[in-house]
Every structure is written in C-alpha cells, then in structure tokens.
Amino acid sequence: MAQTRSSSKLLWDVVAYVIMIGLAIICVFPIIWTFLTSIKVDEDIVTREMVYFPTRFTFDNYVKLWFQSSYPTLVANSLIVTGLTVLICLLTGAIASYSFSRFNFPGRTQLMLGYLVVRMFPAVLMIIPLFIVMRQVGLLDSTVGLAIAYTSFLLPLFVWMLKGFFDSAPKELESAARIDGSTRIGAMLRIVVPIARNGLVATCVFVAIAAWNEYLFALMLTTSQGSRTWPVGLQLMVGEFQLPWGMLAAGGMISILPVVILFAIVQRVMVAGITAGAVKG
Amino acid sequence: MATLSIKGVRKSFGSLEVLKNIDIELEDGGFLVLLGPSGCGKSTLLSIIAGLEPSSGGDVTIGERNVNNVHPKDRNIAMVFQSYALYPTMSVRRNIGFGLEMRKMPTPERDAAVKKAADLLQIEHLLERKPGQLSGGQRQRVAMGRAIVRDPDLFLFDEPLSNLDAKLRVEMRTEIKRLHDRLGTTIVYVTHDQIEAMTLGTKVAVMRNGVIQQFADPQIIYEQPANVFVAAFIGSPTTNFLNGTLEATNGLLSLRHGGGSLDLGGLQQDVGAFVGRPVVAGIRPETLQVAETGVSGTVEVVEPTGPDTMVILNVGGQMLTARLGSRDRPKLGQAMTLSVDARAVNLFDPDSGDRI
Numbered sequence A: 001m002a003q004t005r006s007s008s009k010l011l012w013d014v015v016a017y018v019i020m021i022g023l024a025i026i027c028v029f030p031i032i033w034t035f036l037t038s039i040k041v042d043e044d045i046v047t048r049e050m051v052y053f054p055t056r057f058t059f060d061n062y063v064k065l066w067f068q069s070s071y072p073t074l075v076a077n078s079l080i081v082t083g084l085t086v087l088i089c090l091l092t093g094a095i096a097s098y099s100f101s102r103f104n105f106p107g108r109t110q111l112m113l114g115y116l117v118v119r120m121f122p123a124v125l126m127i128i129p130l131f132i133v134m135r136q137v138g139l140l141d142s143t144v145g146l147a148i149a150y151t152s153f154l155l156p157l158f159v160w161m162l163k164g165f166f167d168s169a170p171k172e173l174e175s176a177a178r179i180d181g182s183t184r185i186g187a188m189l190r191i192v193v194p195i196a197r198n199g200l201v202a203t204c205v206f207v208a209i210a211a212w213n214e215y216l217f218a219l220m221l222t223t224s225q226g227s228r229t230w231p232v233g234l235q236l237m238v239g240e241f242q243l244p245w246g247m248l249a250a251g252g253m254i255s256i257l258p259v260v261i262l263f264a265i266v267q268r269v270m271v272a273g274i275t276a277g278a279v280k281g
Numbered sequence B: 001m002a003t004l005s006i007k008g009v010r011k012s013f014g015s016l017e018v019l020k021n022i023d024i025e026l027e028d029g030g031f032l033v034l035l036g037p038s039g040c041g042k043s044t045l046l047s048i049i050a051g052l053e054p055s056s057g058g059d060v061t062i063g064e065r066n067v068n069n070v071h072p073k074d075r076n077i078a079m080v081f082q083s084y085a086l087y088p089t090m091s092v093r094r095n096i097g098f099g100l101e102m103r104k105m106p107t108p109e110r111d112a113a114v115k116k117a118a119d120l121l122q123i124e125h126l127l128e129r130k131p132g133q134l135s136g137g138q139r140q141r142v143a144m145g146r147a148i149v150r151d152p153d154l155f156l157f158d159e160p161l162s163n164l165d166a167k168l169r170v171e172m173r174t175e176i177k178r179l180h181d182r183l184g185t186t187i188v189y190v191t192h193d194q195i196e197a198m199t200l201g202t203k204v205a206v207m208r209n210g211v212i213q214q215f216a217d218p219q220i221i222y223e224q225p226a227n228v229f230v231a232a233f234i235g236s237p238t239t240n241f242l243n244g245t246l247e248a249t250n251g252l253l254s255l256r257h258g259g260g261s262l263d264l265g266g267l268q269q270d271v272g273a274f275v276g277r278p279v280v281a282g283i284r285p286e287t288l289q290v291a292e293t294g295v296s297g298t299v300e301v302v303e304p305t306g307p308d309t310m311v312i313l314n315v316g317g318q319m320l321t322a323r324l325g326s327r328d329r330p331k332l333g334q335a336m337t338l339s340v341d342a343r344a345v346n347l348f349d350p351d352s353g354d355r356i
C-alpha cells in the first residue's frame, strides 16, 4: 500500500517536472535564440544549414547598434516615457486609490467602475480619438504626450492594484496616527505608505514594464526620432536596412535587461512582503 | 486632565441610528466605563469623543473647550485601540515616541519621556523590537505606553484587554487601575466585561442599542439596576427574575409567585402603587442562602465551579440560580429552601422593565 502510494507520488512528480521543464523551455528558448543570434557573425545567421551553436562569436552587432544607429536615443526616449508614466501614476494614482480605499463619497463606486470601463475597450478603439485629442492639444510626437496616453490605460490598473494594498492596511493605524498628531495626508505618508510600500513598488514595476514594452500607441503617437521609443524604432529598422537580424537581436537583448532587473526587484519585494506580514496577532 | 461632557450626541450611518441622544458628565480624574453588548455603539461613541468620526448632532466638551470642530490631533487625547494599532514598520521606541515626534518635541526630551513610560510599563528591553516580534501582552503594554507618554487631557481605551488570556487580563486590569491612581488622568474605557467595569470605573454607563440605560456609580448599578436589562447584564451568573404579584398584609410586603409566597420585609424600594399588581423581582444568585424559610423548590441542576456551587432550583415552574458555598452540594430532585435577603431585591415593572 505504502509502496504503491509512494510510487504513484513519484510518477506524479515526474509528470509535473516534465511539464514544467517543457514550459520553461518554451519560455526560455526564444530568449536564448535571440541571444545566440545577437552574438553570431552575419554569415552564421542567414545560412543554408541552421547553425545552432555558433563557433565564432562577435559583439559587432551590439557595437554597431549602440554607436552607429539611433538605438541609444530610442532607449533614452523609452526611459523618459516610462519614467514619466510611473511618475504621473504615482502622484495622481496613489492619492486616488487612497481616497477610494478610505473615503465613502457619493459616486465612489461608479467612479471606480468607470476606471475599469476604460480597460474594457480594445486599445485600437481608443487610438484614433486619442490621436485626434493629442494633435489638437499639441502633444503629438512628444514623450509627455505618450506618457499621458499610457497613463490613460495604466492608471486604472495602478489605482485598482494599489487600492487592494491600501485596503489591507488597518484603518485604526491611521486613526492612531491622527490622534498622535498627524493630519490625514501625514498619516497616509507616514503610516500607510510604508506599510503598503511593497505593494507600491510592485504596482509601479507593473506599470513601468507595460509602458516600456508598449508598441501600438507609440507607433501611432510618435512620428520622429525625438520621441520614438525602442519597440517602434527597432521595428522600423527592418525597413531601413535589409533585415539586420543580428542588430535586431542585439536590440532585443538590451531592451529586456531593464525588465529583467525590475522583475528581480519585484520578486524580492514580494517575498519580503509575505514574510514581514505580521501586523496583528 | 480635564472633565468630559457629552450632551445630546447622536450618530447615524445612513438610515441606521447607532447613537441616540447620549448624555454623560464625567468629573476631572474620573474613570468612566462604557459597558454594553456587542454592537451597541461603544466604539462609535469613543470615535466621536476622539474626533475620528463626526457626530450627527450634540456637543462634546473636553475641559472647558467645545471640541465639535477640533481635529483629533488637536484634542490632546490619547487612545488605546482594541487591536492596539501599533505602527508595524516602526520600532517600539518610535511607536511610543511618535506622538511626541509629531508634536515636535526635541529628541533628548522625547527619549527621556519614552524611557520613563517604558520603565513604568516594564518594557525597556523591548524598545528596539518591531511590533511583529511582540506577544499580545507586550503589544498591549506598548499601546499603553504610547498613550501615557503624551500626558493627555483624556485617555480613551477601547477594549484594551479583550485580546488577552484570562490571567494576563486580570494582571493588566490591576495595572490599569494602578496607572489611573498614579496619573489621575480622566479615562473613558470601553468594555463588555462587567468585572472590568465594576473594578475599574468610578462611573459606569450601561448602553444598549445606542441608548444609555443607566449612568451611575458601579455600586449603584449593581445594587439598584435601572431596569431589567441592566440587572441581567451585570453580574455572573445573571440576576434571577421571579414573576409574581405584590401583596401587602398588615403593611408587610410579600411576593406571591407560583411556588409560594416570598417575604419582602426590608425592601429598599417605594412600591406602594404596585401592591396587588404583577411585578418582577430581581434576585442576585449570591444573595440566596440555604435556610429554613424563603423560596422552596426542587433542585434541577448542580454545577460545582470550585469555590462555589451553582444550584438551579425549580420554584413553581420558574428557574432560580443560587450561588452557594462549595460545601452545599444538594442532590438532584431534592427539595430545598433558600432564604432571600429582601434588602438586595429589586422590583421591576413587568410592562416597561424599569425599576419601580
């Protein structure tokens, strides 16, 4: 009996591992392939026989991309847009979600639902009106304009996620702080935000990654070098040269670096959040 | 230190009326206990005193100052919450000193004040810890420390002991009493534990459904409950209620009930108008004693609790609980007679439930 149970458990373990390893390979393979492509010499990329494991390595693609194309500007633009988006979300969204979480004002539920409704429509549907609005207010083809466009659909996500974190911070803590001499805003900044810090960081990272990777809005709302972001710029390279696979792969590798770093941060913060959750007992 | 005066305070959440016309006067240095069943509005009243919730009407005066429109931070009160509400991201030291920090007290003085409070509560060794690393009793002390370090006009305690185990609760109760004797600060204390109420309060307000049933000294509340609710709420085991008819023969009062007649000579109430009418007699279990005359019935239940024996007697169909000495162990079904100290009996009007 014990024998069969442990052997069937072993079987399940094996099956589970096989499935998980399979999924991991599917996830990781494109990244590895991109990486390998980025360090291959050109002759090894477009070949008659597939070269799986290159024997000659080169960083030419990275050097060319960084020093002979507009890629650094693209990355800089992306960083600015992402930073602005997070900043706007943080300044407006944190206060908004705090009041959603703490105050019971007329129209509160409707407003929160309204935030969600924005996300119910496909992005394509919003682009044309947004384009017209942006053109009229002169924000077309600017990093600020793009950041505001991103805010339009990332802020709801930000507010809803953060509200959850604020909700879980006990109200009595703020009452205590207010009796101890804080104002409402002071209690929020001194007591609630430190408690919800992990949630705040996680939420910001999600917004940052979404803004960093965004392609469709960036394609529509930017027209020049001055505000174009990397996903669009990289795609446009396909036309400018004739399919520079090596450089595209190098661009891909560089652009996933920030995402990887951000995820590493979130993951650590999340784990810390779980273990440090002892607020009451 | 200050007096507290609450006049006609009301509170509604939407259509739900939680507090109805609350009137309370507490003298300087007094210890008011708000007592009542769960959901009767005790915490809400405390929040209104603290300024955390706006009232729907009425006046709150602390000292000479009407505080209706004063922010909580400017009321100079300190509060201990039921959940303690310690700031989880701060050390115990900073938790206790936070109120002083907010009031811009210089660091050396603040440290000295924190140390003094910590000494008083014997938590000096915990100062560098985070609240998450404390036991329930230690948290309770830290919460207390955060309140006393401030030297406020008024302390508000919301069931501070309800999360503690029975032994610790008794210890902390004594400690709070000592603290009050030492500091002499006016205190409002919420509880639904009637022993806490009786031992701590200089004044007790018994609440029910947002209405104050009785506001008096603890002894008065115990000896002369204003109505059936208060009589039943205070005391453990609860007061016995014996239904009967009040009779007067040759000027001697007695209660005719299903199991016979009970002599009420020595009754402390003026009940003239109720002679010949049905009344409810409130009889405390601890005033009953084994005797030759009194109320007679058959023993239904015997519960030894250690120091006492609880005996439930069937008196003509009505149940009467008596708290007898540990030696009195009657047998089930046995006939028994208990004497009633008429001076400790309260008669209530069966229609309104009020004390006659």
Ligand SMILES: Nc1ncnc2c1ncn2[C@@H]1O[C@H](COP(=O)(O)OP(=O)(O)OP(=O)(O)O)[C@@H](O)[C@H]1O
Pocket: B013, B016, B018, B036, B037, B038, B039, B040, B041, B042, B043, B044, B045, B192
């Ligand atoms: N914010 C609120 N909105 C609506 N109703 C509320 C709110 N706060 C309290 N109540 C209601 O007010 C009533 C009194 O609540 P309160 O917290 O004052 O009770 P309590 O006497 O402190 O009870 P307990 O002993 O359980 O703490 C309850 O019926 C409660 O449901």
Ligand SMILES: [Mg+2]
Pocket: B042, B043, B044, B158
């Ligand atoms: Mg309460």
